[in-house]
Amino acid sequence: MSSTLAAETIRKYEEYVNPAVAKLFRYMGLSSVEVKGDGCWVTDSEGRRYLDCLGGYGVFSLGHRHPAVIAAVKDQLDYLPMSSQILFDAPKADLAEALARVMPGDLQYSFFVNSGTEAVEGALKLARLHTGRQKVIAAQNAFHGKTFGALSATGRELFRSPFYPLLEGFVHVPYGDAAALEAQMDETVAAVLLEPVQGEGGIIVPPPGYLKAARTLCDRFGALLIADEVQTGLGRTGKWFGVDHEGVVPDIMATAKALGGGVMPIGAFTATTAVWAKLIESPFLHTSTFGGNPLACRAGLAALAVLEAEQLPEKAAKIGAYLMTGLQKIQAQHPHILEEVRGRGMLIGLLLTKEGAGGFLMSRLIDAGILVAYTLNNPRVIRIEPPLVMSEAEADFALQALTQAFNETASVFEDL
Numbered sequence: 001m002s003s004t005l006a007a008e009t010i011r012k013y014e015e016y017v018n019p020a021v022a023k024l025f026r027y028m029g030l031s032s033v034e035v036k037g038d039g040c041w042v043t044d045s046e047g048r049r050y051l052d053c054l055g056g057y058g059v060f061s062l063g064h065r066h067p068a069v070i071a072a073v074k075d076q077l078d079y080l081p082m083s084s085q086i087l088f089d090a091p092k093a094d095l096a097e098a099l100a101r102v103m104p105g106d107l108q109y110s111f112f113v114n115s116g117t118e119a120v121e122g123a124l125k126l127a128r129l130h131t132g133r134q135k136v137i138a139a140q141n142a143f144h145g146k147t148f149g150a151l152s153a154t155g156r157e158l159f160r161s162p163f164y165p166l167l168e169g170f171v172h173v174p175y176g177d178a179a180a181l182e183a184q185m186d187e188t189v190a191a192v193l194l195e196p197v198q199g200e201g202g203i204i205v206p207p208p209g210y211l212k213a214a215r216t217l218c219d220r221f222g223a224l225l226i227a228d229e230v231q232t233g234l235g236r237t238g239k240w241f242g243v244d245h246e247g248v249v250p251d252i253m254a255t256a257k258a259l260g261g262g263v264m265p266i267g268a269f270t271a272t273t274a275v276w277a278k279l280i281e282s283p284f285l286h287t288s289t290f291g292g293n294p295l296a297c298r299a300g301l302a303a304l305a306v307l308e309a310e311q312l313p314e315k316a317a318k319i320g321a322y323l324m325t326g327l328q329k330i331q332a333q334h335p336h337i338l339e340e341v342r343g344r345g346m347l348i349g350l351l352l353t354k355e356g357a358g359g360f361l362m363s364r365l366i367d368a369g370i371l372v373a374y375t376l377n378n379p380r381v382i383r384i385e386p387p388l389v390m391s392e393a394e395a396d397f398a399l400q401a402l403t404q405a406f407n408e409t410a411s412v413f414e415d416l
């Protein structure tokens with residue numbers, strides 16, 4: 001029965017989803033269907049359990065099916081899953097208030113959307129609206145999403161060039177280089193858009209002081225600082241937000257992924273009262289039918305409550321450090337395969353010396369029972385991005401599987 005489900009699903013991928021995706025999954029040794037998630041674990045159609053060290057690219061910070069989020073969503077289902085769009089809507093108001101409370105500084109007003117790319121779109125539109133300027137500075141190798149506005153800021157040509165022309169006025173500077181950023185700053189800049197740690201770019205932590213320098217430059221030239229916290233936000237890096245590592249308060253913050261508690265899709269862009277002013281003058285300049293629906297907002301509210309109650313940002317710092325120590329030991333054993341281990345909190349990247357080793361390593365890891373993936377803009381970097389609720393015993397399981405997979409990969413690739 002379960003093998004039939006897998007075979008049928010793969011056939012439908014090949015015929016109706018995308019045969020190339022089916023081929024890639026098969027290449028990684030994946031031939032079953034996911035059927036259930038519990039905490040840090042995913043069970044497939046063959047009854048095999050995998051420790052989820054990818055965490056849905058940052059979605060599953062609370063793990064799979066956190067009971068508090070499931071309960072909130074089930075409760076809302078019995079009242080009003082979708083909004084009438086005309087009466088006041090309490091979950092949206094509650095979540096906007098809760099976000100303002102956990103976000104740094106005077107970030108105050110939120111608009112809710114359904115994904116990370118939409119959160120970035122809204123942030124970019126708001127920056128142009130507020131400043132009346134056009135130019136946006138983003139970083140090379142940045143990942144901000146794949147809709148036209150966000151893609152104009154995303155810094156990988158593979159994803160950009162088939163869709164030219166993108167939006168005008170976007171420039172890219174090397175990430176982490178404050179002097180290069182300064183060289184592009186002038187009075188036409190609407191916004192500087194940065195990830196506090198580049199995620200899909202290959203888990204790149206900027207040098208200390210970079211975010212502060214960006215803040216200072218924005219102030220000097222009257223530009224807005226937009227923090228894309230879609231991946232780094234809500235505890236992932238060991239603090240509530242990536243910008244908190246430098247005590248920087250952006251003018252606009254984009255969040256998504258973990259905001260839905262691993263149960264509902266939701267994103268937001270949040271800004272200060274001053275930056276929101278034009279949307280107060282004209283509140284329907286930006287709208288979304290599904291954005292901020294009650295089900296998603298209840299999930300978001302429950303997620304924020306869990307992050308606070310279970311002290312997940314602090315836990316991410318602790319378990320992240322534990323994982324990092326173990327991974328550095330593996331690096332010391334296999335420097336010919338594993339060039340560097342880097343990251344912040346539970347956003348960790350393993351830089352391989354050879355791109356070709358990644359597929360083999362991932363298939364070994366899947367065999368050993370853990371799920372990982374490489375970063376979208378840099379296939380040489382395997383990311384370790386587990387749920388923040390991971391226990392020390394689960395971290396040990398992951399480290400054991402990684403040790404075994406690297407031993408096997410080394411025996412195949414060391415001499416190549």
Ligand SMILES: Cc1ncc(COP(=O)(O)O)c(C=O)c1O
Pocket residue numbers: 057115116117118120143144145146195199200228229230231232256257
């Ligand atoms: C920093 C960042 N911004 C934006 C996005 C786009 O989010 P989504 O895939 O939900 O549109 C991502 C996705 O990986 C991301 O990592």
